[in-house]
Amino acid sequence: MPTLTKLFTMEEASEHNTKDDCWVIIDGKVYDVSSYLDEHPGGDDVLLGVTGQDATDEFEDAGHSKSARDLMEKFFIGELDTTSSSIPELEIVKKAGKDIPQKFMEVTKQYWFVPVAVVGISVVVGFLYTRKK
Template sequence: MPIITKLYSMEEVAQHNSKEDCWIVIDGKVYEVSSYLDEHPGGDEVILQATGKDATDEFEDAGHSEEAREQLEAFCIGELDQTAPAIPEMKIVSKKKQSSGGIVPKLTNFTKQQSWVLPVGGVGISLVVVSLLYYRRK
């Protein structure tokens, strides 16, 4: 009789991302490791940084022993569903407050059509300074 393994999508795994409900994915298998956090020799913070994610690279980079790999199997709750779509990447949008006063915010908010103003202004100011210095010597 074949062993039936529960399949989880990466979206499902991502929802279990806290100290009380900590799931990780390693080599396509899903592990529920909440109860192991306090026992982890490297501390719980190492695991918590990878919770709700594929932690295969982090696990391999740490150079875990064969004993650690065997111990990990006790926490296996299923496998990652490779046919499920990956979680779409979120776009990070900054919602900075626009400053109402001062020249610096105004100078940094140029559009592409207005980007010529600063270089031309710099050249103009430089010409004025050079002209003043030239005529002052005469």
């Protein structure tokens, strides 16, 4: 009978971001490395710097050995649920982005004289400069 793998959302994993409760995500798998912090050859700072987030790039960049990859299985607690909704911060940016064209038009209408003044001054300065020569 196959064992069921627990699924975690990115939001759930990101809540585990302290020295006493340290989770990292590597290649879509979630690892609880809280008990390994003191033993990590690169020091606990390395793991704490990526706790609660996807650390795949950092893990691959460090060039871990096969034995390190085998050791990871000891800390495996589940997989990242990729079917869950997007990260909340992205939704906030998306909502704020809808107002940008409207706000731009309001500012453009309110300060129309600024570009007109710049063009006018440029024409006068250019005319005076060419006239002196």
